[in-house]
Amino acid sequence: DKKTIGVSIPAADHGWTAGVVFHAERVAKKLMEEHPGLNVIVKTSPDPASQANAVQDLETQGIDALVILPSDPDPLVNAIKEVKDKGKFVALVDRAPSSNDNSVRDLYVAGNNPALGEVAGKYIAEKTPEAEVVIIRGLPIPIDQQRQDGFDKGIAGSKVKVLDRQFGNWNRDDAFKVMQDYLTKYPKIDVVWCQDDDMAVGVLQAIEQAKRTDIQYVVAGAGSKDMIKKVMDGDKMIPVDVLYPPAMVGTAMELTAAALIDQVPVSGNYILDATLITPENAKNFYFPDSPF
Amino acid sequence: MSSVSTPAPVDGVVPLLKVAGLSKSFGPVQVLKGIDLTVEAGQVHAIIGENGAGKSTLMKILSGHLQPTDGTTRIDGQPVVFSGPVDAEHRGIVLVHQEILLAPDLTVAQNVYLGREIAKGLVVDDKAMNEGARRAIRELGGDIDPTVTVGRLSIAQRQLVQIARSLLVPHRLVIFDEPTASLTPVETEALLKVIADIRARGTAVLYISHRLPEVKHIADKVTVLRDGRLVTTRDASGVEPVDMARLMVGRDVAKLYPDRAAAGVREIVLEVEDMSVPGYAEHASFQLRKGEILGFAGLVGAGRTELMEGMAGLRPARGTVRLAGKPVSFTNVHDSMKAGIAYLSEDRKGKGLLLAKDLKVNLTLASLGRFVRWWQVDRTLEREALDKAIAEFDIRTGRKDLLAGQLSGGNQQKLLLAKMMMLDPSIIIIDEPTRGIDIGTKEQIYKFIAGLAAEGRSIIVVSSEMPELIGLCDRILVMRTGHIVGEVAGDHMNENEIVVLATGVQAGEAA
Amino acid sequence: MTETAAATAKARRSWKDVDLRAVAPFVALALLLVLGAFANPNFISVDNLLNVLTRSAFIAIIAVGATFVISAGGLDLSVGSMVAFVASLTILFMNSGAISDPTMTIVAAAVLAIAIGAACGLANGLITTVGRIEPFIATLGTMGIYRGLTTWLSQGGAITLRNPEVQSLYRPIYFGEIFGVPFPIYVIVITAAIGAFVLYRTRYGRHVVAVGSNEDVAHYSGIPVSRVRTLTYVIQGLCVAVACLIYIPRLGSTSATTGLMWELQAITAVVVGGTALRGGVGRIWGTVCGAFILEIVGNIMLLSNFVSEYLLGAIQGAIIIIAMLVQRSLVRKS
Amino acid sequence: MTETAAATAKARRSWKDVDLRAVAPFVALALLLVLGAFANPNFISVDNLLNVLTRSAFIAIIAVGATFVISAGGLDLSVGSMVAFVASLTILFMNSGAISDPTMTIVAAAVLAIAIGAACGLANGLITTVGRIEPFIATLGTMGIYRGLTTWLSQGGAITLRNPEVQSLYRPIYFGEIFGVPFPIYVIVITAAIGAFVLYRTRYGRHVVAVGSNEDVAHYSGIPVSRVRTLTYVIQGLCVAVACLIYIPRLGSTSATTGLMWELQAITAVVVGGTALRGGVGRIWGTVCGAFILEIVGNIMLLSNFVSEYLLGAIQGAIIIIAMLVQRSLVRKS
Ligand SMILES: Nc1ncnc2c1ncn2[C@@H]1O[C@H](COP(=O)(O)OP(=O)(O)OP(=O)(O)O)[C@@H](O)[C@H]1O
Ligand SMILES: Nc1ncnc2c1ncn2[C@@H]1O[C@H](COP(=O)(O)OP(=O)(O)OP(=O)(O)O)[C@@H](O)[C@H]1O
Numbered sequence A: 001d002k003k004t005i006g007v008s009i010p011a012a013d014h015g016w017t018a019g020v021v022f023h024a025e026r027v028a029k030k031l032m033e034e035h036p037g038l039n040v041i042v043k044t045s046p047d048p049a050s051q052a053n054a055v056q057d058l059e060t061q062g063i064d065a066l067v068i069l070p071s072d073p074d075p076l077v078n079a080i081k082e083v084k085d086k087g088k089f090v091a092l093v094d095r096a097p098s099s100n101d102n103s104v105r106d107l108y109v110a111g112n113n114p115a116l117g118e119v120a121g122k123y124i125a126e127k128t129p130e131a132e133v134v135i136i137r138g139l140p141i142p143i144d145q146q147r148q149d150g151f152d153k154g155i156a157g158s159k160v161k162v163l164d165r166q167f168g169n170w171n172r173d174d175a176f177k178v179m180q181d182y183l184t185k186y187p188k189i190d191v192v193w194c195q196d197d198d199m200a201v202g203v204l205q206a207i208e209q210a211k212r213t214d215i216q217y218v219v220a221g222a223g224s225k226d227m228i229k230k231v232m233d234g235d236k237m238i239p240v241d242v243l244y245p246p247a248m249v250g251t252a253m254e255l256t257a258a259a260l261i262d263q264v265p266v267s268g269n270y271i272l273d274a275t276l277i278t279p280e281n282a283k284n285f286y287f288p289d290s291p292f
Numbered sequence B: 001m002s003s004v005s006t007p008a009p010v011d012g013v014v015p016l017l018k019v020a021g022l023s024k025s026f027g028p029v030q031v032l033k034g035i036d037l038t039v040e041a042g043q044v045h046a047i048i049g050e051n052g053a054g055k056s057t058l059m060k061i062l063s064g065h066l067q068p069t070d071g072t073t074r075i076d077g078q079p080v081v082f083s084g085p086v087d088a089e090h091r092g093i094v095l096v097h098q099e100i101l102l103a104p105d106l107t108v109a110q111n112v113y114l115g116r117e118i119a120k121g122l123v124v125d126d127k128a129m130n131e132g133a134r135r136a137i138r139e140l141g142g143d144i145d146p147t148v149t150v151g152r153l154s155i156a157q158r159q160l161v162q163i164a165r166s167l168l169v170p171h172r173l174v175i176f177d178e179p180t181a182s183l184t185p186v187e188t189e190a191l192l193k194v195i196a197d198i199r200a201r202g203t204a205v206l207y208i209s210h211r212l213p214e215v216k217h218i219a220d221k222v223t224v225l226r227d228g229r230l231v232t233t234r235d236a237s238g239v240e241p242v243d244m245a246r247l248m249v250g251r252d253v254a255k256l257y258p259d260r261a262a263a264g265v266r267e268i269v270l271e272v273e274d275m276s277v278p279g280y281a282e283h284a285s286f287q288l289r290k291g292e293i294l295g296f297a298g299l300v301g302a303g304r305t306e307l308m309e310g311m312a313g314l315r316p317a318r319g320t321v322r323l324a325g326k327p328v329s330f331t332n333v334h335d336s337m338k339a340g341i342a343y344l345s346e347d348r349k350g351k352g353l354l355l356a357k358d359l360k361v362n363l364t365l366a367s368l369g370r371f372v373r374w375w376q377v378d379r380t381l382e383r384e385a386l387d388k389a390i391a392e393f394d395i396r397t398g399r400k401d402l403l404a405g406q407l408s409g410g411n412q413q414k415l416l417l418a419k420m421m422m423l424d425p426s427i428i429i430i431d432e433p434t435r436g437i438d439i440g441t442k443e444q445i446y447k448f449i450a451g452l453a454a455e456g457r458s459i460i461v462v463s464s465e466m467p468e469l470i471g472l473c474d475r476i477l478v479m480r481t482g483h484i485v486g487e488v489a490g491d492h493m494n495e496n497e498i499v500v501l502a503t504g505v506q507a508g509e510a511a
Numbered sequence C, D: 001m002t003e004t005a006a007a008t009a010k011a012r013r014s015w016k017d018v019d020l021r022a023v024a025p026f027v028a029l030a031l032l033l034v035l036g037a038f039a040n041p042n043f044i045s046v047d048n049l050l051n052v053l054t055r056s057a058f059i060a061i062i063a064v065g066a067t068f069v070i071s072a073g074g075l076d077l078s079v080g081s082m083v084a085f086v087a088s089l090t091i092l093f094m095n096s097g098a099i100s101d102p103t104m105t106i107v108a109a110a111v112l113a114i115a116i117g118a119a120c121g122l123a124n125g126l127i128t129t130v131g132r133i134e135p136f137i138a139t140l141g142t143m144g145i146y147r148g149l150t151t152w153l154s155q156g157g158a159i160t161l162r163n164p165e166v167q168s169l170y171r172p173i174y175f176g177e178i179f180g181v182p183f184p185i186y187v188i189v190i191t192a193a194i195g196a197f198v199l200y201r202t203r204y205g206r207h208v209v210a211v212g213s214n215e216d217v218a219h220y221s222g223i224p225v226s227r228v229r230t231l232t233y234v235i236q237g238l239c240v241a242v243a244c245l246i247y248i249p250r251l252g253s254t255s256a257t258t259g260l261m262w263e264l265q266a267i268t269a270v271v272v273g274g275t276a277l278r279g280g281v282g283r284i285w286g287t288v289c290g291a292f293i294l295e296i297v298g299n300i301m302l303l304s305n306f307v308s309e310y311l312l313g314a315i316q317g318a319i320i321i322i323a324m325l326v327q328r329s330l331v332r333k334s
């Protein structure tokens, strides 16, 4: 008999989520080809409230399993529980609510947000132990806070000094502005940590425009093809990138399909590493076809 | 379509404009019924009729603002159908609207030249337009800075701007719809002179006014409308104002102003001392007695309106107001209304009535508290009040669910009067009570005002029509440029005396 | 060519006119229902329709308040942030454990939410009326303020209702049903009914419409224009508080992005419902219908599988325009 | 009764009045500059000020167009999405390699951008005028449409200018300087000057203001109201296209979030600059000043160390309100 997997993800509103959408679509097509009896519906939503609606609508369409990457986890717990309580298989991707246990989901596939910050922090602390760092944060929501906390943990004990941290809203234009103002404000900046590859685009432009040479490098995160390319090419400004693969949604979908169709017992946590991408390993993570 | 006599141009003179069988309906209401009218070049043709007779509607049709439901229009013998007001203007027909149609944010000159700006290449020539506008207004006897925005002008000044604007179009037929309603004698005289000039140049003029002596003075022909029907068209030389009144109203209007019992000296109910409204009026002091009708005369811009508004708490003012000896100070209208003062604005469309709402809503707006039962506005009570007001004030309306904006001007004034009387005020300030009102209605309103005074209410009448003040008031105060410059009463109540005070100029010859 | 022409057309045309303008949104709604039924048979299932109605509750309730503000000639862009702010404070209060009894906690929280909503509305009202700043700018400013404060309260994270007892007690306010109809639907109906009563039947309602219709006339009629206008913002604040009270149990948490863009949705609901933005007319039931329309458009998009998810926003925009065009042509034909 | 009499009170009060209203935004700007200087000495460095002016270019230029739309009594909420749409199409064209010569590519792209901008504006204009839909709703609809199309074009990701030759040739349009002044500042000045000329000196500009002041009057005066209004949207579209042309070389890429909320910023700039939202008045230079004010507020926030990053939005909102209050009190005192 026909099985249906519903996939609810945030709308493609910046690079990383675009990657998520890309991979979700890719894997959905692949799964449906591999399993003729399987139907995969992918729905995107711009904010938590509409995502809760989308989950409800997927349920209305009669799904057997839900794969969800919540745009903001806590507000969506209730909606996810609704599905879970009806005995459907639920895979939660990436963003964990405050209480992330079996009552909420069967499977948890995630990148490691605290680790993303921590890896970046550690790298900076090792490479430039006395660096003065400015930070450009994302939006004021929990994942951002987790990355921030991770970063603070990563540099703990070192002499790395954080000069400032402001929100760039995971947006290139905003990051450009914030970086311009940082450059005005601080005569000497050693390192920029900007938490996201999209924002790094704006940061690099601002630095280039100011013709400042004191900035040694920029650490971003996520693993967009443009940044990975720069790492591969040995760009001085982007020596490394921290991986936070949007493809994780595909992993979750594949695992869910396995649970549903092949009756493989799947449950528990699958945490993907926040791998540090260096010129040596970069080509393993380079997908030129992805939009991100 | 031609039913009534449509004489061919026998003697070779083709009339400039000729309409036959013209009818107009708004929905179920037929407003004009088979009007035949001929307008000749070089003549002033007056149209008179009661409020709501259909004069404005007829003029709007003739100038392309409205499409007739039926009938034909010929210009120089050629049948035409106007696609719109601009089309009519191109054919030389311009209308000076009864309502003021100007863009409030633009300057006087910009309004005067709106839609036909003088331009040098791409650039508009503001200098030339300011000059032109200043000249055009001066020709009308006004003096308005052409660079002031229209929103700052008084109604009278706006009216002048509007007239100036219309006369700048090359015209063969100019239609004036109550142009003098808000003008004082000085500007009225100037306008009549301008109209005489226009006529002398061979232009035809259609002229609507409720001021019958004026009509008599200027018109060559007079057409009377009643209930949308053309009653008669006559040579003006053959009809006197009394006849006109009778033809309009359908009965004798022998005496316009009511007899009033000479009131003895009564107690002072209102005392205003050293009242200043910054920018408009300074150090005004006056007293009002119980049962008295006190007039305020003055030229346009003398500050009468602002003084009254300041006193009623409608705009910031300094000074002392005593009601029955007790000092009061009104920071807002609500307080003054509660104290029994009602102010009826001269600007009934802008400040008096909600034109887009129905009569009921308008009638009860100021006194809604009286209609509240169980937290709700009781619509039955409202309906009853409307019925009563319609009867009492003789508001002529086809249907009771009409919007206030669909009433004719005169009936709007009656509605406003009815609205403010719902407050049951003891002091009533009426600014321009009969602006644009037909003679029959005027008589009613005067009678009504006199009745209010007889009931022991005190009334202030601000008016630019001197006969009205003289006929109605016990005393008249005259204002000039923000100051009260004198009082006329008893034997001195005549136009000459007032004009001398209002202008500050000894008159050689009186109008 | 004399008379006869007179009394043919009866007054029927004009009542139609008035009526059609009010009926138009409902016609648009009906058309959408038909469209939805074609898109996916599940659409017209009772469950789905109840779902959609239920979740339109937030916008519908907020939009009832917006109808007041707009009728009086104002505008409130801050409602979305206000939802975030009021809901955050309310959750923080419930988390604080100031009151130990769960039921009393919820009651006190409700009172608090209402008070904060009213206070926020009052602030908006005073800034526009006493400060005489264009409502658009004034509420754009407070929009920033309320959202900023929310961000600060949440320290960039989420504010989540922690007490499980309170949570389970509170949950039915969104998820509960009475006679098979979800609770929020009752809240919509009650709010709208009260709103309609106040706007159409009371003196204050009459004043609101008068102020929006012509401020000068209202002023000259002795209506305290500023007070009437300020109160519309307070009503808006109260409606926001009510929306918060059913929002909190649904998601149980808020963050800096809660209520983002809801102001635009609320205003759209009001306008789609037949209220003109320039003021002077208010249609409460039309507004509620407008909120349903918006939610149903989204629902149909999600249920149908024709459209690329990238194009969702485009189609939604197009449908709103088409809905308005349909309305207009309906009204014009009458 | 003689003549002479008609002498009236002089207009002496009015010039002061008018002038202060126009000057107020500049006073607010000056106050902000002083405030900024206290917050951080770097603030008044030429470099920083040039940076800030340069990046205000997008909003300033768009807001010049918005001044036309608003003066004529309209509103355009779609400009932010339009930026994203026009810029995306332009980049896609440059990437397509349809023209091999880099210079010609850029010229052709510029022409294309202008054409698309004008077309988008025309669409907005026709929907509001011919379709007779409230501008707020009409452009909210097209806002969804343009953004949706952008998302679809980019498949959710970024659209990046690929040709390095074109890139390096085009880059100076944003980053280049003439006599030490960045190129975008010239573009602001030129756009505003043209805008001011059209609005204040030409017949069309006069008609724009008349339409916004009183539509009926304009109609009776033979002004083609719909055409005038539609054209203001086209002008808005052209301004958006110009803004895009200097936006593209800055980051060389667009995404679905490009230009998000810019419409609100543009409208705020217009209003802060002294143009009333109800139409009938337009102040081009005030608008430009308003755009500077907005950008400077953000800049001061970032440069100063007083404020928690969480509270930025709140302070920004508060400053806008205070700036408007200062303006109002200035004007009232006059
Ligand atoms: N748009 C409309 N819809 C319905 N009725 C209307 C409309 N316009 C005018 N009327 C009605 O037509 C009649 C004639 O109005 P009109 O304005 O022509 O009168 P008038 O003779 O100019 O009166 P006044 O002397 O008061 O100006 C009035 O009864 C008025 O209520
Ligand atoms: N908003 C305004 N700002 C500046 N001046 C104004 C404003 N409104 C009116 N004025 C001026 O104030 C003066 C007095 O106004 P107004 O003409 O209404 O007085 P009035 O004596 O009541 O005249 P009317 O005979 O028209 O009733 C006029 O010169 C007018 O131009």
Ligand SMILES: [Mg+2]
Residues within 6 Å of the ligand: B055, B056, B057, B098, B177, B408, B409
């Ligand atoms: Mg008339």
Ligand SMILES: [Mg+2]
Residues within 6 Å of the ligand: B154, B304, B305, B306, B346, B431
């Ligand atoms: Mg007056």
